[in-house]
Amino acid sequence: MRLVSVDIDGIERPGAVVTGPDGVDRVLELRQFTGAGSLALLLADDVALDLTRTAIGRADHASLPRLADVRLAPPVRPQVILCLGYNYRGHVEGHHEGHVDGETGQDALPYPNVFVKTPNTIGGPHDRVVMPIAATDVDYEGEIAVVIGRTAQAVDESDAMSYVAGYTLFNDVSDRGWQDRSSQWALGKSVDGFGPLGPWIVTTDELPDLGGLQMEVEREGVVTVRASTDSMVYGVAFLVHYLSQIITLQPGDIISTGTPARSVQAQSAHLPLADGETVTIRVTGLGELTTTFVR
Amino acid sequence: MRLVSVDIDGIERPGAVVTGPDGVDRVLELRQFTGAGSLALLLADDVALDLTRTAIGRADHASLPRLADVRLAPPVRPQVILCLGYNYRGHVEGHHEGHVDGETGQDALPYPNVFVKTPNTIGGPHDRVVMPIAATDVDYEGEIAVVIGRTAQAVDESDAMSYVAGYTLFNDVSDRGWQDRSSQWALGKSVDGFGPLGPWIVTTDELPDLGGLQMEVEREGVVTVRASTDSMVYGVAFLVHYLSQIITLQPGDIISTGTPARSVQAQSAHLPLADGETVTIRVTGLGELTTTFVR
Known part of the structure; x- marks a missing residue:
């Protein structure tokens, strides 16, 4: 459904x-x-x-x-929004998320790199993202969000999928300027409305897992990201298990599974989002989420 | 009041x-x-x-x-819980919060170091903190939380205090093991119940600002922190102004102003919190908040 x-x-x-x-x-x-x-x-x-x-x-x-x-x-209004950094092979540290020392890519990370967005970030699929005056360097990240369906506390990995209601698309919008002001990315990730979510939840009876899905992200009609979910490092069942050990996940909470790397061309030509630009995230079976950014 | x-x-x-x-x-x-x-x-x-x-x-x-x-x-149930790292002079980086490179103390930080706790962390003044099985290294931090009273969006520093309803005590409990697993502290900070808040809000008519307050933190009856709020780096008005530029603060949201450094003895003898231990935070005019930690 x-x-x-x-x-x-x-x-x-x-x-x-x-x-x-x-x-x-x-x-x-x-x-x-x-x-x-x-x-x-x-x-x-x-x-x-x-x-x-x-x-x-x-x-x-x-x-x-x-x-x-x-x-x-927004299909849900999560209290808890957990996001993965470096969760696609090829999206190495330093490329972006914030400043992280060391040369190792995410394959060498012993644990998932998880950060939090605050509930004020959630926007609907028809909402524009309003970049506040204080924003300096706004960027997009196309991601697939796991939507929790049942209260999950310390669940086994083998049983974890039964706590997942379905999947939707999420634009993990950041202000890179604020994100890089200190070691913790929280502020750059938590700007009002910097989390468009939707357009719908595809339930697990229709899409049981995230294997073999194609993701495309377009900025102003130009594809900047093209990847398969098969490049995901930490999978859904592990993440639900891992996170539920310390946070009781509630129905409607989301785990966003991270962004694949941009193409080399898109990365080298990258500029902050400007007034009026649109970003579309498109994933097999999950539809698409188009967001307009305005000043 | x-x-x-x-x-x-x-x-x-x-x-x-x-x-x-x-x-x-x-x-x-x-x-x-x-x-x-x-x-x-x-x-x-x-x-x-x-x-x-x-x-x-x-x-x-x-x-x-x-x-x-x-x-x-808990006096309020905030959606947005913003916490300061290194916000007292003498609480230098590396001492703790997480792993931060460099030798400079917080006085040299150009911006406040802000992180987020999720709403599931909030506990009441009579609640025990239950350390989950997965917790490995639980630690306390006695702090003063600013409670927002009016919706604050991009407010000037000169007007910021009028958005503050009052103050209360907050124990920014962390699991240092989870906190140190990656560059982002989020998980170690967001464990269920790892944010005892209270016992009450002292409103600004009774306590207009945080100047010259004495804070003591006791663990098992032994004082481990003794500091004056005059050592705070970023003050309340600046923080409300700074944060409200990107996050619309709502009534009941909190900004926790950070912990002072532990005494040298307490730091050198430090061990993770064990089953049954109690921590008390005491601040002039704000009362005290005692929390028992259990497995």
Whole structure:
């Protein structure tokens, strides 16, 4: 299933994307399964998910609003946003994330390099990223985010996938200037709205794992990143296990699995994002997330 | 005023501490001013704060429950928890926080070193810190947290203090093992419950600023830290200004102002916290926060 949060006059309501015989994507509201609560509530409820599946099958497609006509909110509003640095082979330290000493690439890291973004960063798939006056050097990173479905505390790696509700796209936007001001990247990663998320969650019944997916990131229509998820260093099951040992992951929390390296051309020609530029993240089976950056 | 959140059967309600003519601290519930909402709602509402002040003056002290008999929740439940590293002169880099290269002390840092803790870290003043099985090297840091009272976005330093509701105590608990696993401290800082907060918020009408306060931290009754807030490097007004340029601070969010260095003896004899140990943070005018650590 593809699950969304629909923004209706500022109220966020869970919905499912239903593709009709005409190939048009429409949105089925799912209020009845969540008590008008959030999509995160739905993700945590196996019975409601089953009922949703049935409701999608029975939906009167023609009567539903077109997906293109609704405003999407972020599918979830995580309290905990954990992000991986250097989690694709070829994205070596120093290339970017911040200043890290040493010459070794991430393959030599004994542990995942994990950082945190604050909840104020989360934006919806239709929100623009507003670069504040204080921003100096804004950059994008196309990533796949794992969405937690069930409360996960110290789960075994072998069982970890059962805590995953699905996957969505995430733009781990950074201000490199603020990020590099001190040893900790936190501020450059935590600017308001610097985390567009969406457009939907593809649940694990439709996409069981992240193997063999192709990711492309385009800036202003030019592909700057092209990679396979098979280059990922730490996989989903390990990450859920690893992180849940110390942080109880809640439904709706996300683990963003890191960005692949940019192409050499894109890296050498790189400039900070400017007013009006757009970045699109596109991954097989997960759709695409296009974000416009404005001053 | 001293404002608390009282935990009544798992529901958190705002209250004010009222000291009677007998010197006994009692708690006045403040539901009428918040629509049974959180203390953060109260902090954001000047009229409600004025009414609270009046209600404290008129309270029938003898009829109120004793503070010692109620269970306190964390005074606020911040979404954004920003913490300072190396923010006291004498707490030089390398001493601890994590691994930072170079010999320079924090006086030479051109910018504040800010890191983030996730919301799952927040604990109440009566909660024990449960060290998870995966924890390897748990450590404490006694700090003063600034509690935001009004939504603060890109505020001038000269006006920044008007966005501060008050101050409370914060134990920035870390797992040094997890903290040191990679360049980013995030995981070692974000373990469930590794952020005891409280016991109350002292509002700025009672404590306008942090000048000249004495801090003591005791471990198992032995003083390990003794410092004056006059050794703080970056002050409250600057921090609110600086951080609000990129993160819109919301009522109830906190900025923890960093820990002073341990005494040389305490540092040389330092061991990870063990099951059953207690740590007390005590600051002039802010009371004390005692936390028990258990396995």
